Amino acid sequence: GQNIDQPTEMTATEGAIVQINCTYQTSGFNGLFWYQQHAGEAPTFLSYNVLDGLEEKGRFSSFLSRSKGYSYLLLKELQMKDSASYLCAVRDRDYKLSFGAGTTVTVRA
Amino acid sequence: ETGVTQTPRHLVMGMTNKKSLKCEQHLGHNAMYWYKQSAKKPLELMFVYSLEERVENNSVPSRFSPECPNSSHLFLHLHTLQPEDSALYLCASSPGGEVKTQYFGPGTRLLVL
Numbered sequence: 692g693q694n695i696d697q698p699t700e701m702t703a704t705e706g707a708i709v710q711i712n713c714t715y716q717t718s719g720f721n722g723l724f725w726y727q728q729h730a731g732e733a734p735t736f737l738s739y740n741v742l743d744g745l746e747e748k749g750r751f752s753s754f755l756s757r758s759k760g761y762s763y764l765l766l767k768e769l770q771m772k773d774s775a776s777y778l779c780a781v782r783d784r785d786y787k788l789s790f791g792a793g794t795t796v797t798v799r800a
Numbered sequence: 801e802t803g804v805t806q807t808p809r810h811l812v813m814g815m816t817n818k819k820s821l822k823c824e825q826h827l828g829h830n831a832m833y834w835y836k837q838s839a840k841k842p843l844e845l846m847f848v849y850s851l852e853e854r855v856e857n858n859s860v861p862s863r864f865s866p867e868c869p870n871s872s873h874l875f876l877h878l879h880t881l882q883p884e885d886s887a888l889y890l891c892a893s894s895p896g897g898e899v900k901t902q903y904f905g906p907g908t909r910l911l912v913l
Contacts, residue, residue, distance in 0.1 A: 695842070724901070733804070733890065733904040734843075778843070786900055787856065790843040 695791035697779050702797045703769055711764045711794045713779035722782040725753050725764045728793065729775045737777075738764070766796070774798045803827040804905035806891050812911045813881065821876040821908045823891030829903075830896055832874040834866060837888040837907070849874060881912045 694716040703709040715723070722741040726734035738746055740755035740762060752765040766773055776793040783789070804825045813819050825832065834846040848856035849868040863885075865877040874891055888909050892902040 699840075722899070726904075731909075733906045736901050736903065739899055739901060780843075782900075787845060787848070788843075788902060789845075792840060792842045 695779055695781055695789060697777075697791040697794045699792070700795045700797070702799060705769055705771060705798055705800050707769050709766045709769060709796060711766070711777050711779075711796070713762045713764070713791060715760050715762075715779070715781045715791075717760070717781055717783060717789075719784035720757060720781065721784050721786065723753075723755055723762050724780040724782065724788065725751075725762075726778040726780065727775050728778060734778055769798045771798050771800070804891060804893055804903055806889075806905040806908050808908055809906065810909045810911075812913065813878070814913055815881060815883070817881075818877070818879045820878065821889055821891075821910075823874040823876075823905055825872055825874075825891075825893040825903075825905075827893060827895070827903060829893035830871055831894045831900070832868060832871075833892040833894075833902065834874065834876050835890040835892065835904075837890055839887075843890065847876075878910075881910075883912050886910055886912045 697713045725737040727737050728734040738753035745754045750767045755762045776795050778793045779791040780788045807822045831850045833848050835843045837843050846860045847866040852868050863879050867875040888907045890907045891905040894900045894902045
């Protein structure tokens with residue numbers, strides 16, 4: 692099974708950078724996903740890491756260290772619309788996703 | 801618009817009612833999923849269908865009954881639910897291939913009275 696931990700809440704100022712950490716323990720790692728979920732809406736796919744290192748997509752980047760069971764999602768140049776819940780999900784060898792409880796990010800003006 | 805639709809978006813039902821949730825995906829994917837999302841808790845995987853066959857049933861109570869008539873449609877039939885079943889029910893689909901990213905529908909907000 693999977694045990695996934697991420698902070699419950701984070702607050703940052705518009706234009707700033709925020710880093711959301713995710714640690715996991717898994718019986719068979721086969722990829723890590725980050726999703727964004729606005730209140731009352733569907734989770735939307737942000738990033739996928741399966742090898743160690745940094746994946747960059749515009750203002751969002753995701754990092755993975757498999758040996759440490761650790762990932763982070765980096766949000767740069769924060770905008771008000773980035774206020775949302777960010778979900779870390781780990782996939783096992785059977786392609787099942789296990790989710791963390793999510794980190795609620797609040798962006799203040 | 802993610803290509804996955806769910807109806808109804810909101811549902812209120814009594815404990816003796818029978819209702820069904822519907823999910824439809826327009827992405828040509830071959831796997832579909834039901835998740836339960838309760839407040840402040842991780843998404844819980846309920847059922848997985850791959851090529852219309854159920855491949856996962858995570859010890860879900862029998863009052864939840866899934867049905868997958870074809871690769872584009874997924875139903876969740878609800879019968880004699882409990883108040884603790886009130887939650888957001890999310891449907892997702894994924895393609896074949898190595899990454900198999902899951903794409904979610906908007907969910908059905910269910911309240912059981």
